[in-house]
Amino acid sequence: MTDELCLHISVMDEKHDEFLELLRRIQSCPKEEFMPLFVQMIEHTKEHFAFEEEIMNANAFYAKQEHFDEHRSLLGEMEYFYEKAQKLPMFGKSYINDYALDKFKRHIINIDSQLAMFLKDKKIEL
Ligand SMILES: [Fe+2]
Numbered sequence: 388m389t390d391e392l393c394l395h396i397s398v399m400d401e402k403h404d405e406f407l408e409l410l411r412r413i414q415s416c417p418k419e420e421f422m423p424l425f426v427q428m429i430e431h432t433k434e435h436f437a438f439e440e441e442i443m444n445a446n447a448f449y450a451k452q453e454h455f456d457e458h459r460s461l462l463g464e465m466e467y468f469y470e471k472a473q474k475l476p477m478f479g480k481s482y483i484n485d486y487a488l489d490k491f492k493r494h495i496i497n498i499d500s501q502l503a504m505f506l507k508d509k510k511i512e513l
């Protein structure tokens with residue numbers, strides 16, 4: 388991943404790398420793999436978010452509510468576009484090609500970075 392996305396918390400960076408890899412695959416996959424990969428991306432995102440939420444709960448992170456809300460909204464949006472794409476593939480394509488990467492980057496830079504900084508400040512080893 389690019390430097391701006393690297394948080395230097397390896398367990399978090401790993402999840403983000405996996406997501407970026409999945410996104411790259413889905414952006415260039417054959418038609419018949421699009422929906423199955425979309426499902427995989429939703430599953431991966433659920434796991435990624437649950438993992439961060441566990442860290443926040445375990446360490447009483449001060450801004451967890453905001454972070455949880457942002458997770459709900461990102462996941463809800465992803466599921467919404469998946470549902471839409473069942474009937475109108477164009478909706479899914481435009482979300483994947485024009486929107487998802489930007490949304491994801493913004494979450495890392497604005498929200499995940501706060502959590503990473505908190506963990507570093509408190510010298511919490513994961
Ligand atoms: Fe994350």
Ligand SMILES: [Fe+2]
Nearest residue numbers: 439454498499
């Ligand atoms: Fe997050």
